[in-house]
Amino acid sequence: MTLNASQEISLLRETKYETRRPTVPAMEEILYEPIPLLDHGFIRVIDYMGDDSAVVQAARVSYGKGTKQINEDKGLINYLLRHFHTTPFEMCEIKFHLKMPIFVARQWLRHRTASVNEYSARYSILDREFYVPEPDQLAIQSKTNRQGRAETLNPFQAHEVLQILKEDATKAYDHYQQFLNQDMDGQVIDPEKPGIARELARINLPVNYYTQMYWKINLHNWMHFLRLRADEHAQYEIRVYAQAMLDVFQRWVPFTYQAFCDYRLNSMNLSAKALQAIKLMLKGETVTAETVGMSPGEWREFQGVLAAS
Numbered sequence: 001m002t003l004n005a006s007q008e009i010s011l012l013r014e015t016k017y018e019t020r021r022p023t024v025p026a027m028e029e030i031l032y033e034p035i036p037l038l039d040h041g042f043i044r045v046i047d048y049m050g051d052d053s054a055v056v057q058a059a060r061v062s063y064g065k066g067t068k069q070i071n072e073d074k075g076l077i078n079y080l081l082r083h084f085h086t087t088p089f090e091m092c093e094i095k096f097h098l099k100m101p102i103f104v105a106r107q108w109l110r111h112r113t114a115s116v117n118e119y120s121a122r123y124s125i126l127d128r129e130f131y132v133p134e135p136d137q138l139a140i141q142s143k144t145n146r147q148g149r150a151e152t153l154n155p156f157q158a159h160e161v162l163q164i165l166k167e168d169a170t171k172a173y174d175h176y177q178q179f180l181n182q183d184m185d186g187q188v189i190d191p192e193k194p195g196i197a198r199e200l201a202r203i204n205l206p207v208n209y210y211t212q213m214y215w216k217i218n219l220h221n222w223m224h225f226l227r228l229r230a231d232e233h234a235q236y237e238i239r240v241y242a243q244a245m246l247d248v249f250q251r252w253v254p255f256t257y258q259a260f261c262d263y264r265l266n267s268m269n270l271s272a273k274a275l276q277a278i279k280l281m282l283k284g285e286t287v288t289a290e291t292v293g294m295s296p297g298e299w300r301e302f303q304g305v306l307a308a309s
């Protein structure tokens with residue numbers, strides 16, 4: 001974070017507005033403040049609209065705040081989420097400023113139901129900031145999950161990988177500057193040479209370089225995003241962002257957050273076969289994958305769920 005950026009954030013945080021709209025004190029506390037993630041990344045809340053009452057208000061199509069008793073509101077939110085009555089959650093919106101490695105952004109941007117504006121490396125020059133994993137995140141390929149990691153590398157191997165990562169990223173940035181013909185302070189490096197267009201100079205940069213975006217999403221779509229990306233199957237580097245967002249979620253709409261944890265994040269859908277297996281188990285029968293016609297993979301996942309609960 002540059003000095004200028006920190007000063008701008010301080011100034012924003014000092015400025016207060018009077019409003020008739022509901023605000024959430026716990027969100028006001030963190031508004032604009034970057035929450036650091038990975039080695040150079042962050043999330044920061046730029047704005048939000050609505051609160052738990054806005055969900056209730058929309059569900060009841062009420063004139064006022066929509067609030068009855070707190071317990072009734074909580075119960076209604078639980079009911080809505082449990083029964084996939086999702087439109088009331090679309091009434092709340094949240095806007096973030098995000099900074100993440102490009103490979104994380106590639107996964108992030110698969111979520112099509114948000115509004116995005118990304119930093120333009122055609123227009124501006126990217127900083128010399130690239131992601132280097134912590135040694136305990138350097139792991140070998142998992143044998144059971146093709147999209148996963150297994151044991152961490154030993155310190156010697158980890159050191160070697162980190163060295164290569166740093167060398168490659170540094171070299172790529174040196175060449176980027178050479179293409180631009182511009183140093184870190186914006187000074188021309190070689191007056192005899194032209195600078196290549198920024199949109200072309202950037203193309204040799206690896207995907208561990210950082211990018212930034214503004215990202216706005218409604219509460220319903222955000223829950224879908226968090227369900228997928230805070231899950232243990234999501235890649236670690238995007239998961240840390242989603243997990244930091246869970247803390248923001250809890251501050252903003254605590255009733256909805258609790259319902260989300262109960263009915264989405266920590267829940268699972270049972271297939272008809274899984275349900276049949278459970279019914280048989282409750283009767284005391286021995287059940288195998290064959291008994292209920294599950295594939296080995298399905299059976300493994302089912303066993304995993306039973307073991308976890």
Ligand SMILES: Cc1cc2nc3c(=O)[nH]c(=O)nc-3n(C[C@H](O)[C@H](O)[C@H](O)COP(=O)(O)OP(=O)(O)OC[C@H]3O[C@@H](n4cnc5c(N)ncnc54)[C@H](O)[C@@H]3O)c2cc1C
Binds near residue numbers: 229235
């Ligand atoms: C663990 C994990 C592994 C993954 N692996 C891969 C991979 O190997 N390769 C890969 O390409 N992707 C992969 N993905 C990305 C994944 O396939 C989805 O693209 C991503 O999670 C976004 O999900 P979504 O489409 O539901 O979200 P959003 O784009 O936010 O959409 C939300 C919902 O809106 C609806 N919707 C939005 N657009 C459309 C549309 N055009 N048509 C119909 N319905 C629509 C759907 O109901 C959708 O679920 C992976 C994701 C995860 C979490």
